Amino acid sequence: MRVLSMLFLLLAPVVASAQGAATLVADRVELNGEDQLIASGNVEVLFDGNRLTASQITYDEPSDTLRILGPIVIQANDGTILTADSATLDPRLENGILQSARIVLDQQLQLAAYQIDQRDGRFSQLYKTTATSCRVCGTAPPLWDIRAERVVYDEQEQQIYFSNATLRVKGTPILWLPQMRLPDPDLERSTGLLVPEQRNTTQLGFGVKLPYFITLGDHRDLTITPYLSSETTTLELRYRQAFATGDITVEGAISDDTVVDGNRSYLFAEGTFYLGDSYQLIFDLETVSDKAYLVDYDYADKDRLDSAVQLLRVDDDTLYNARLTYYQTLLDDEDNASLPPIVADISYETSWEPTFGGILRYGTSFDLAYRTDDTDGDDGRDVSRIGADGSWSDSWVLPHGVLAEAQIGLRADVYVVDDDDDFADEDLRVAPTTGFTLRWPLARLGNNGTSHLLEPVVSLSWSDSYGATPPNEDSLRTELDWANLTAASRFAGEDRIETGAQAAAGLQWTRFGAGGVTSTVSFGRIIRQETQDGFTATSGLDGKNSDWLVAGQITAPGGFLIDARSLWDDDDGLTVADSRVAWQNDRVSLGANYVWLGPDADEDRTSTISEWEVDAAFDLNTTWTLEVDGRYDVAADEPISAGMGLEWQNECVTVTVSASRRFTSSSTVDATTTYGISGTIGSFDAGQTTGSTATGCGY
Structure with missing residues (x-):
């Protein structure tokens, strides 16, 4: 016993x-x-x-x-x-x-x-x-x-x-x-050499990165990475620090290479701090020595850099936001002085429920767009705006399940314009608006468990602008979709307002299959009393009446997805089409995107864009994984980019081999092919997952 x-x-x-x-x-x-x-x-x-x-x-x-x-x-x-x-x-x-x-x-x-x-x-x-x-x-x-x-x-x-x-x-x-x-x-952080990385590009040649991680106490660390090749001597740095109320991250690099005369560098920094009473201080800094540096070294793929500092407060019924941003362009055909490079905006918004029902909302805002160029016109214009707006909205359920929504609002803005004789130096604009929307969701349950939801929607709205029309410093890239079909105004900011009476009508049908397949089809259009200026030709919103919106989606339990949207003009036919097809299971992930955009001078597009983008990942077996991706310009009949990665992993080793090619080039960026190989030894790499698949005896 x-x-x-x-x-x-x-x-x-x-x-x-x-x-x-x-x-x-x-x-x-x-x-x-x-x-x-x-x-x-x-x-x-x-x-x-x-x-x-x-x-x-x-x-x-x-x-x-x-x-x-x-x-x-x-x-x-x-x-x-x-x-x-x-x-x-x-x-x-x-x-x-x-x-x-x-x-x-x-x-x-x-x-x-x-x-x-x-x-x-x-x-x-x-x-x-x-x-x-x-x-x-x-x-x-x-x-x-x-x-x-x-x-x-x-x-x-x-x-x-x-x-x-x-x-x-x-x-x-x-x-x-x-x-x-x-x-x-089991140790998460320790001073020492990290896993080296091999990189080989047609511009920088064969090179090796040797990162060294340094702990600076429990809340700080520094990573120093020398990058050496036949064409460059580079030092990369990353510093991180956590505070009781926030954290910061700073990363950058300095290079001496054969691509450009003189030293090249970049610096990115970001941080978030919680100041109490729901306030957050958020900042980021981005700067680079030349337009091609980030792409040449694969640090980032950005058209513009934005450095900003922001004070933000969000609670249940109040929003306060103050932000100052400095932009730096990396495009060949764009000038920093006329972006505008300096943009400031401050806004306050609050809402409450009055005793008579509905929701009352009130807000004030200020914004500034400043250009360093003094040229008269678009290249040198400086614009500042201060305004206030208020609105009331409510909703009701009418007989037979009809949903009704009503809204009235009023906003007033004062504009100050410098360096542009086409606009008054000072101007006041007042814009009232009102709108009413009806939705009638109709549901039906079939005998086999399939259900249908049909929702017609009709919206009537009116708005007007009293005072001169100010310059539009907001984005012009708004497009018609189901989310903004019934909006009173679809401009991106406050500078422009859709005026006159307008009606929007749409129909959305959703089918919930008994086997888990869900499909949705949406149609819609906007009919206006007045022709609207300020929208681009391919936005679907220019002119008196909008394009026809046709969209659909199909999802299936097995991981299958089709999502598509298109805009159709009465005279020109198709103006915009974008879609995605995807399917995935435990071992395979496949996806393809297609976009078609007609010519649009307001969006700096002189010819049709027609592009395919594909991405796929395959778990070939328990140890091998293959990933491929690519973009192809159908209109120009030439590739844009392509990439492939092959990984072998077992319980103790991970080896990754990759190759990518960027086919496009410009006056500052050359076409480049990049090869890379990296590996990690299990148990000594922070990214190693415990319990990775064992290869067994025999490998």
């Missing part, structure tokens, strides 16, 4: 110091004289969160030692597992010697040694050691391992120190290091 839950009386001094009890479970427990206890047969010792199993334990009171016969398994409370054939330890399992032992850290890295010395419950000193995170198959060498004469594992600092170490691949030595330090796989 086993003796269960028997107090290990001879460990009384240990129990007193540790504020806990050691429990012994064994098939047989006997006293040999007065100073020796022997437990044998399926022995288990539980102490202070640690668990030890063995075939026999002998406790000798005069020497205060445990002599243990294996197989021995010690499971620490932090998840570390230690196995051995035999051991001599103190009762706390903190000091002693283990023979033919093995340590498993975080269920990933295993360290096998001829002998392990335990010191102070913190240090484990291993002799004639082999370390690997790969599966070990009999006597065959693992995919990779590190052989070392001596290894010291510091449990408190979570560091592993190797002496006279050799890295081997399939048993073949490839790198020798007299001293080496690696982090415990």
